[in-house]
Amino acid sequence: MAKKPKILCVDDEQDILDLLTFNLEKEGYDVCTALNGKKGLEVAKRELPDLIILDVMMPEMDGMETCREIREIPSLKDVVITFLTARNEDYSQIAGFDAGADDFITKPIRQRLLVSKIKALLRRSGPAEVKKEMSIGGIEIDRDKYLVTKDGVQIQLPKKEFELLVLLSSAPGRVFTRENILNSIWGNDVIVGDRTIDVHIRKLREKLGDENFKTIKGVGYKFEA
Amino acid sequence: MAKKPKILCVDDEQDILDLLTFNLEKEGYDVCTALNGKKGLEVAKRELPDLIILDVMMPEMDGMETCREIREIPSLKDVVITFLTARNEDYSQIAGFDAGADDFITKPIRQRLLVSKIKALLRRSGPAEVKKEMSIGGIEIDRDKYLVTKDGVQIQLPKKEFELLVLLSSAPGRVFTRENILNSIWGNDVIVGDRTIDVHIRKLREKLGDENFKTIKGVGYKFEA
């Protein structure tokens, strides 16, 4: 199965968070929450969600401000952000789009519409991930078939190794921290030892060649041609 | 400059088309039009627009149907589609999202909101924008990738060196005192000897060129082009 899309909900009312969480988890999304803009920013940085739902009206740091700050963070620059507003506040919508929002959901929340919108936004957001096959430096990856080819030879990788390869190869040259990797492959709730990642990396190096998997000590790993 | 985004507007009322064309061209978009769903499909195939605005209510082939057909065409599968609806028709919105729409614009059309939405949609859909990396005097720094490039050559810096470079380059020309540096990189509680900084500076000079790292005796260091 494909990785569950992760959604971060930020709202100062626990009721709303519960409602969102309930509806979104029911649809199979991985949901995390935060009770204010500042915490939302923190969680976003750590979890790297695929989509963020931000309440416009929040004490301290409001949705607009939070949105602007999120857009400042390189790793979150392209995340999809949806605002939660009271209905028909066109003025806020205009300002919101300028702040970098991608869409609006109006209160009261309608469950079906919410889910439809989320689906549409996520479908749109992941063009990079939609690419099913890629080929880098003699290594071909076919995400559909769970199949990897190295110099023309097919290699059947186990799930975790494959996921790790897909993750690293999704942005060749980019360094993924151990935290990134754990969050993406194991999820934020699962806890596995640090050595686990090393072992999987080792297996990949064994099967696909040392030279493609670089260690950046104290930071993480990266994949290169 | 990047190529002008191309927008296709499909509506059976010439007035609406004129209004959209006027507003969108004013914003610098390349606009084409079609008076019904069938023609819209033809034009879409030929022009391969970046975004399509479809009126839901059209005789013969309505917006939903057109949308579905567009999604069938491989070269248009990922195009952004926005529907044009009478306000508050939630039922049509739900069906519309299922048909593959990405957003909705309600009539009557508000010029500013229209343009904001279009911008937001295109921003998201566009080919992944070039990551913001800073580039000073032949040195490029990409914080995401933990990667530095000097005159086109990639250099992988260890963590501390990278952090030091990021710090100094964050404000080129500004002098950072030793205390500044220690606080930022090591934290105020950690104590390391004075020579430690020198050594890291030395490594940076070695790898990126002496001339960029100036010593201000008795004060600190600064980074310059």
Add this chain to the structure above:
DNA sequence: AAGAAAACTTAACTTTAGGTTAACCTTAGG
């Protein structure tokens, strides 16, 4: 449903890159 096989995780140990330091050298600025 039992047994086997494969995949995954862990623990204990080794290795190593990167970070720090100490000792000595150089230089700017008074």
Add this chain to the structure above:
DNA sequence: CCTAAGGTTAACCTAAAGTTAAGTTTTCTT
């Protein structure tokens, strides 16, 4: 031309990553 701040070097230390094999869990097979 003296002195304190900074530069250089190489040795040392340590936290992080590599390795291996031994458990666990999952999944396939019969």
